[in-house]
Amino acid sequence: MRLAQVRTPRNLLAAVILALALIVPFLVGQNLYLLTVLVLMLIFIIYSSAWNFLTFSGQGSLGHAAFLGLGGYAASLAAVRLGLPPLLTLVLGGLFSAFIGILIGITCVRLREWFLAMVTFGFAVIIQTLVVSQLAPVTGGWDGFAVPKIVPTSIPGYLVLEYYVVLLLAVLVLVLFYFLLRSRIGLALAAIRENETEARAAGINPVPFKLFAFGLSAFVSGIAGGLEIFHFGYITPEIFGIDLSFWPIIYSITGGLGTLAGPVIGTIVVTLLWDGLNVLGLTYGRFIIIGILLVLIIIFLPRGLVSLPGEIEKRWKRKGE
Amino acid sequence: MDGGIAVLGQVAFWGLYSGCIYILLATGLNLIFGVMKVVNFAHGEFLMLGTYITFFFFVLSGFNPYLLLFLSIPILIGAGIIVERLCFRPILGTGKLNEIFISLGLIYIFQNGVAMVFTDEWRSMKSPFADLTIAVGPIQLPLDYIIIVAVTAIILVCLSVFLNRTTTGKAIRASSQNRKGAMLMGINVERMDMLTFGIGAGLAGAAGTLWAVSGQVFNPYMGSVPAIKGFAIIILGGLGSIPGAIIGGLAIGMVENFTAFFLGGSWKDAISFILLIVVLLVKPTGLFGEEGE
Amino acid sequence: MRHDCIIYTILGLLLIALVLMSGCTQAPAATGPSEIKIGVVASLTGPASTTGKDIWQSAELAADEINAKGGVPVRELGRSLPVRLVQGDDESTREGGMKAVTKLITQDQVHVLVGGYSSAVVSAHQSIVADNKVPYIISGASSSAVSRRKDLDTSYMFFHRPNTDDSAEASIQFLTEVFRPAINAKFGFSDGRKLRVAVIYQDSPFGKGQLDAVKSLIATKNLPIEVVAEEPFKMGESDFRTVLTSVKSKNPDVIYAVTFLNELVPMTQQARRDVGLNTVIMAIENNDDPDYYSGVGMYGDGMVMESRFSPYAVPAGSTEAATRKFLSDFDRKYGGFAGMMGAATYESVYIAAAAIEQAGSLDRAKIRDALATIRVPQMMEIMKNGTITFSPDYRESKFDLYVVQLAMDQKLGEPRPVIVWPGNLKAGDFSIPDWYTPGSP
Known part of the structure; x- marks a missing residue:
């Protein structure tokens, strides 16, 4: 596997980014704005990585906000109704999300990859409709309800603590994915993605692996959903919105589909670009720029920004010859 | 339910009308899928462009908006050809997910490009026949809807004549049935791709004109949901099958309106997806689906 | 190796970016405020952007008027300060609203916030406002679930809108x-x-x-x-x-x-x-x-x-002149009609200015206290008893x-x-249209 190759500079880069992430609060101090931006960025790194993990198994989802939202609602309800601490209910939310994810997966493993994309998109629409209509007595309908914060605001400098909690979770998720992909499971997933028929011939039953990928992706998305809600302190059905389904796709493609670093790089680059273009006063323009970027990357750089150094190197070498 | 049959008849007619829009969308999608096996989720943006072209030229010229079909269809055929050449041709055969992702980019470009020019305010226009209604039994039918249903039928007949009687149409059908075989017979398959994509976009453009003429409002973001429902329809009706698209489009139009009538309007979008998921559970290839990728 | 070279370049760029970012955040400590900063939370992009533009432009109109009259006198400083509006685009999303409001509060160090439209978006950034204790005059968020939250301190939030x-x-x-x-x-x-x-x-x-x-x-x-x-x-x-x-x-x-x-x-x-x-x-x-x-x-x-605010039916009385002036000024400057959200935001900027003048200070807590007891004569929208004032319980103003x-x-x-x-405002009588048919008896 490509990402499993150990390249010193690449590891160094990862180490430096991590070190930077660790010392950021000391650099920016109590700057709430930067911390908020970074916390949201980290939550989206977790979410995009979860979405991207699905593509390792050759599956794709257009409605991942369903799992973000399910995790968010389950975690919030557990925290509010049962009075459990948010950090614990995060896991509960993730498990609930995974449970529903596996149910969807069971119905979908037999489907073509793009049927699955349709089904997940539809599922997000259905869940949102349910939450605001039939389930409204529990979910508060469109009004939503208030939830506790990850770290109680009464603790001084709670946002810094919150930042470290989210950072820790992000690192844990990435490390988990790293080892999973290097394990036999990762190899099996790669085999299924490249050619399902051949994988079957080699004695790999794709169904449990695909289900595992779907369940784990839903689990991590659910955790990201819980984090986001506990960061806001208020949940509303907007969490199932189409835009929240599309962002992880954009982040992952920009960074590099099917790579571990892709969603991380993609989230950072696109978020910076997004906010930067806003400062320049491009309102509709930035959507167009993101759209063009997406089209260009899919056509000319199918492995995303992470493959850019390699591509440039190739060009240079070719010129040199 | 007071009024019984008459009320249900009226709802059925609204279903028929919204079915027309879906039929035009789904037929185009199926035509494209049949030949290229491509999934273009940005198809709804062609619908949206159709409404804006109609709106723009109607305000500019004051022509009868139905005449503007002769403008929106050719412009959209052109747009479709350009999109196919620039975006879909380079990634042909790299997998369905890539096609979906590239359409995502196209959605952003088209929606916000239109929003930049026309702003994202809701627009509407008024057909010159807006105030005329015709009584059919106990039901009052506005003339516009009768024209819309008729226009849809005429477009479908023209399409069928084109596909069955002309050489180009036969070439398109041949490429759809067997791409390699068609290539061996000397058909320029890539040209057929472009043409089919253009025709599909043109049908969506026609749907856009009809949408605007019927007095429904539109904004730059109106296209995505109808397009995704269009996909639900072609999965239900069978990939690549044009009769399937027509039956499926009609069915979704009816089901949506009867659901809104009995369950309430908030289920209008969700019901098509519930239907889709149920059908896929029973038959993973879709109701009539056999071939395709 | 070339490859390393590129990686190190990226690393370097990252570092520079970070240093720049942290550099930007160190706001220079000025010798004393030279202007009153009002943050305007509006959806300038996304589905609510039409209303968002009304909100921003109306706020701008109010600020220009105040500055043309010499700004707002601040007793503590012994001089008048001009109003400067700072834009906060919530992008019509909860995430965008959170970022925008945090930036307004911590980067731009605004003294007062005005605006806020969608209830869902406002609910997501309320906690930031509560934590940082910034006075916020909200002209949207008509849902009572937002204005009557019990889980956080809403004492800095003032709602200048009728609730549902x-x-x-x-x-x-x-x-x-x-x-x-x-x-x-x-x-x-x-x-x-x-x-x-x-x-x-x-x-x-x-x-x-x-x-x-x-x-x-x-x-x-x-x-x-x-x-x-x-x-x-x-x-x-x-x-x-x-x-x-x-x-x-x-x-x-x-x-x-x-x-x-x-x-x-x-x-x-x-x-x-x-x-x-x-x-x-x-x-x-x-x-x-x-x-x-x-x-x-x-x-x-x-x-x-x-x-409560109509482009064509302007109620006669004390508010008529102000309303007509606002409508024509807005139309002249931006073209079109500001809408009730625009009107309420325009009034909110004036309310904020009045509160600062009454507090005689730019201290956020003092401005809040002034807002809690403020009584401003109605401007364009008709208020209960002809006065804009916020109720003691949930700090909501009451409209007629x-x-x-x-x-x-x-x-x-x-x-x-x-x-x-109602009777005191009406200019004509309600009449049943000729085409009207009532329901079953």
Whole structure:
């Protein structure tokens, strides 16, 4: 596997980014704005990585906000109704999300990859409709309800603590994915993605692996959903919105589909670009720029920004010859 | 339910009308899928462009908006050809997910490009026949809807004549049935791709004109949901099958309106997806689906 | 190796970016404030951007006027300071709102916040405002669930808008006091007959809130009104034919429509033209916009609407001059009509200026205390007792709402509104349109 190759500079880069992430609060101090931006960025790194993990198994989802939202609602309800601490209910939310994810997966493993994309998109629409209509007595309908914060605001400098909690979770998720992909499971997933028929011939039953990928992706998305809600302190059905389904796709493609670093790089680059273009006063323009970027990357750089150094190197070498 | 049959008849007619829009969308999608096996989720943006072209030229010229079909269809055929050449041709055969992702980019470009020019305010226009209604039994039918249903039928007949009687149409059908075989017979398959994509976009453009003429409002973001429902329809009706698209489009139009009538309007979008998921559970290839990728 | 080279370049760039970012954040400590910074939270992008532009431009108009008159005197500093507005684009999303508000508070160090539109977006950044104790005059977020939150300290948030209960109350009062007697008299119904109301509402916090308010009002006041249909529709819907057909079969006397403008126009046309529903539609305040009158055309004739700020029906009295000036100034500067959200934000900037003047300080806590006790004469929108003041319990200002009826103006080719309720504001009488047929007896 490509990402499993150990390249010193690449590891160094990862180490430096991590070190930077660790010392950021000391650099920016109590700057709430930067911390908020970074916390949201980290939550989206977790979410995009979860979405991207699905593509390792050759599956794709257009409605991942369903799992973000399910995790968010389950975690919030557990925290509010049962009075459990948010950090614990995060896991509960993730498990609930995974449970529903596996149910969807069971119905979908037999489907073509793009049927699955349709089904997940539809599922997000259905869940949102349910939450605001039939389930409204529990979910508060469109009004939503208030939830506790990850770290109680009464603790001084709670946002810094919150930042470290989210950072820790992000690192844990990435490390988990790293080892999973290097394990036999990762190899099996790669085999299924490249050619399902051949994988079957080699004695790999794709169904449990695909289900595992779907369940784990839903689990991590659910955790990201819980984090986001506990960061806001208020949940509303907007969490199932189409835009929240599309962002992880954009982040992952920009960074590099099917790579571990892709969603991380993609989230950072696109978020910076997004906010930067806003400062320049491009309102509709930035959507167009993101759209063009997406089209260009899919056509000319199918492995995303992470493959850019390699591509440039190739060009240079070719010129040199 | 007071009024019984008459009320249900009226709802059925609204279903028929919204079915027309879906039929035009789904037929185009199926035509494209049949030949290229491509999934273009940005198809709804062609619908949206159709409404804006109609709106723009109607305000500019004051022509009868139905005449503007002769403008929106050719412009959209052109747009479709350009999109196919620039975006879909380079990634042909790299997998369905890539096609979906590239359409995502196209959605952003088209929606916000239109929003930049026309702003994202809701627009509407008024057909010159807006105030005329015709009584059919106990039901009052506005003339516009009768024209819309008729226009849809005429477009479908023209399409069928084109596909069955002309050489180009036969070439398109041949490429759809067997791409390699068609290539061996000397058909320029890539040209057929472009043409089919253009025709599909043109049908969506026609749907856009009809949408605007019927007095429904539109904004730059109106296209995505109808397009995704269009996909639900072609999965239900069978990939690549044009009769399937027509039956499926009609069915979704009816089901949506009867659901809104009995369950309430908030289920209008969700019901098509519930239907889709149920059908896929029973038959993973879709109701009539056999071939395709 | 070349490869390393590239990686190190990226590393270097990252480091530089970070240093720059942290450098930017160190706001230079000035020798004393030279301006009053007001943060405007508005949806400048995304689905709510049309309203967002109204909010921003109206705020700008107010700030320009204040500065033209020499700014706001601040006692503590012994001089007047100009107002500077800082834009915070919430992108119509919860994430965007959170980022924008945090930036306004911590980077731009604004003294007061105004604006805020969607309830969902506001609910996501309320905690930041509560933690940092910044006075926030919110002109949107009509849901009481947002203004009456118990889980956090809302003492810095002031709501300059009628909540859903207020606007529902005005409409329902009109229906019981004027509409019901009128049809009873015209069609010879008995006094005991209940008015048959069908509610068609947007499936959203906004629509659901109105529906709940209407129902609880009828129940608690035991009003002679019966809700014969409750029909939700998806936000952004443009095809209401089936919903209206369903409503028609229930024989209502009046339709209570909770919609956005883009929904009310097709709904009205489809009701009268396509479905043949000869019933009055009662719409609510956010639809009072020039686009509504030009959009519905002849089908708007006879319809009624609860309103608080209208482009064409300006209530006579102390607010008339200010309203006309605002409408013409706004039209001259930006073109078009500011809408009620614009009007409320324009007033909010003035309220903020008044509070700072009263506090005599730029200290956020002192401004808050001033806001809590402030009494400003009404400006454009009609207030209870003619004064803008915030209630002690949930810090909500109280509006005097009115109801207009549309009448076709053949010369203009579109209808125009006339205020028909309440008695002290009305310019004409409500009349039942000729085409109207009541529901079943």
